[in-house]
Amino acid sequence: MNTKDRAREIHARLKGRYPAPAPALDWTNAWELLVATVLAAQCTDERVNKVTPVLFERWPDIASLAEADVAQLETVVRSTGFFRNKAKNLKAAARRVVDVYGGEVPRTMADLITLGGVARKTANIVLSNAFNVHEGIAVDTHVKRLSFRMGLTANTDPVRIEKDLMPLYPRAAWGEINHFLVYFGREVCPARTPKCASCELNDICPKNGVGK
DNA sequence: ATCCCGAGGG
């Protein structure tokens, strides 16, 4: 089976397994999703969902976070790790959204990645989930690991992986590719001990990346 | 390539 056929087959089977993927992060608007996604770097979504209610209680909108006391913000986001970077980046991002984008979260990749702490992965998540705009595919730790193991890419650099994945799927599916691979990665094919014996993709998996 | 960095699992 060639790469494109395998990619389509993976998508079809995962779509059957996850017919209506529920979002893992809790959010009610684009700004909340942006904040939650920044906090999710090297951190479980479960922990992010415990922090964001406290954060949005104290700083309910973009304008208030732009004026936040950084030390207080650090305390609130501390348990998500990288807390100094995250606090500094979030306040600066809020400041820039207010000053440059009229208080509205920008809706393009080019504008989103001008915000500190926001690169392609975070921008793709916000664009596809909050705005239904698909400029690319969000490549996080799960998408990276699964794409390599399933032979959809020979690269390890997230930007190259994204460029390898994009031509394999119709643009309308770019958003759900992330969801499917994240959930499947968690439940069946985690980094450390993949459940190959009970995996429904076993027959089409080259297994060329397991253990790496 | 290296640093940022806490929390939970094995």
Added chain:
DNA sequence: CCCTCTGGAT
């Protein structure tokens, strides 16, 4: 102890 968690900047 070591590894991993929906990364990004230098």
